[in-house]
Amino acid sequence: MDKFVELTGVSKHFDTKKGRFQALSDVNLSIARGEFVSLIGHSGCGKSTVLNLIAGLLEANAGGLICNGREIDGPGPERAVVFQNHSLLPWMTCFGNVYLAVERVFAGQEGKAQLRERTAAALQMVGLDHAMHKHPNEISGGMKQRVGIARALAMEPKVLLMDEPFGALDALTRAHLQDELLRIVGATQSTVVMVTHDVDEAVLLSDRIVMMTNGPAATVGDIVQVDLARPRDRLVLANDARYHAYRSAVLEFLYQRQQRPAA
Template sequence: MKKPYVSVEGIARRYGATTIFADAWFGIERGEFVCLVGHSGCGKTTILNILAGLEPPDDGVLIMDGQELSGPSLDRAVIFQSHALLPWLTAAENVAFAQGCKHPGWSRAQRMEAALAALQKVGLAQAGDKKPSELSGGMKQRVGIARALSLAPKMLLMDEPFSALDALTRGALQEEVARLVTETDQTAFMITHDVDEAILLADRILLMSNGPGARIAEVVVNTLPKPRTRATLHHMAGYHPLREHVLDFLITRSKAFRADAPPANWSPRAVPEVRL
């Protein structure tokens, strides 16, 4: 059987005698947008960190494009909850710094040209000479998005990148990311607590049971047509059943799922896939 573009195979994380999550198996196809949803403490951020190579799994392996992943690499770009910009550099210089890591032989002029082109894509061409202290929260995150996408990574990883923003800015950036990921045919993995955010962005939603001892309990296929926008999402046929299904898991079934006695039809290597 052909493996998916990204294959997560039986990873686990333990702290002493406590198992945070175990036996996590899932795949991500090339160009697919996958969201991981679950309560705090189930290990979502740890899974993202393992995918990014920022920490190793206690068990299991990760394979991308036929190669086992080990340690961080520029083929995986991360957008964090905070903007993580260098405060002494301008917006363009922050993006150019990443270009210098990927293309050490480039001149400063080449790096800055690529940086300004990346900022143009996120609507910040006019802010290239501004430092982070001169930018709004949403603009800082746009710089972070431009920096990540300018690397043309094989996979884009996002750790609740919009959680600290106001509702209007958050909605605008969600749609911006959806557009950019589609335009660049980017493979994306994102963790979120926001059900509507997952429905807006994801092709598939991974539902994680509560920790400790968390598992990926179910995969929900998002069949709502693209493009999706915040303004029209709740009018789409199928939106309400999909939202209610995910909410029911988070409110009720995530707590009832027991890692030591899972449902009869559940297997970590073949997690049930739901299409509503």
Template sequence: MTPYLKLDHVDKVFTRGKVSSEVLKDINLNLGKGDYVSIIGHSGCGKSTMLNIIAGLTRATIGGVILEGREVNSPGPDRAVVFQNHSLLPWLTVYQNVRLGVDKVFAKTKSRAERDEWTMHNLNLVQMTHAKDKRPSEISGGMKQRVGIARALAMEPKVLLLDEPFGALDALTRAHLQDSVMALHQKLGNTIVMITHDVDEAVLLSDRIVMMTNGPSATIGEVLDVPLARPRQRLELASNPVYLDCRKRVLEFLYERHKFVEAA
């Protein structure tokens, strides 16, 4: 079966003057429609570079990204990114931050009233309609991330790219937002690629976990299937043997790579 999203023999080399650094080497990855895939690995293994290549923010040196049978090598609304830093415009309200993307993508296909309705629909998905008239400085970090997710979803992307979206949040807010993303994925069936450093987060949210070797010239060391039924409840999974086995296998992979770094 043809993959929905494919990374095909991707290499990435950064060059500054006469010095070149190979960050990624021969990355091959196939995703099906509706998959939730996490990318995990130690700092410097090229996770963010891989995400940026999928987003079209960085071009591969060799190879490329194919989405629904078409090569993509520049940014587009079919691939929306949510960064760890929410990247909201501070002078705009919550509503205006989401509406900005809606107007950009749907100016020719939706009327003004339809764009307003669609903006409110996506704010409702992340339970932020009550704060639609507030500015980013007036809401919490978790709420800002909800707005960032709403803005991304409002563009109706084929692929949602999450770059450590919960990394700057406290533990309780992080857990609530993870549950929200799980519920959205269950409801909307998005194809999601997420970068994380958190093993428990990766196992909780993902269908598959892509484990990266250490850089330079990082590549995919192993891809782990997470055969846990959805919807998932974090408290029930705490003692689930499948969850615990997946968690153990990721930790073993990262620990072995970490020892290699220390020995080098």
């Protein structure tokens, strides 16, 4: 396997008022170029911590992280992140928020007209061409999240990191953007790492599903290889026995082998 992203013996702790919290312990994971990997597990299992380590937003306390043959020592434009919240600049319009990222990545390669076209196309892709000149306080929470998704996709990153990107969206918009993400990833061959709580989403989108053990000191518990042909059609998969077998395997891990922690 082409090890495009690699985590070796990664551990991460946080020092809190109550003492040291060991979030991750000895995480080992290799991700191939062009692979779509989902991280799934109960709340507090360190999924987002893994994602932030790959993004370079956190530094591991032990172990090493490599992306495209280089050590991850901070954020970089080759790794775009879509967070749970929209993380938009409130003084900029939707267009301005996306254009800022596009300009950072493609300035010097494309003229201003091309950068504007790229920005407008990204907003149109997520159904926000009618709202591109509105500010974040003028649109709904779901629409803000769609701007964040457009911003990341417009950068054409080598690695797309997504932290429950569709969680704030209604079911129909969520399904539409899942399908659009499949199409875009198929065209760009981007490597994707996505955190999700949705088992069906993980099976639909992923090549592999990485299941995390419960924290503290969470680690990789098991990995499901999803051998479903691409492109994928959700209506066809609804009657596919293999789809349901993968779904059952993830559910069995989450709800039998990893009992939900007591509240």
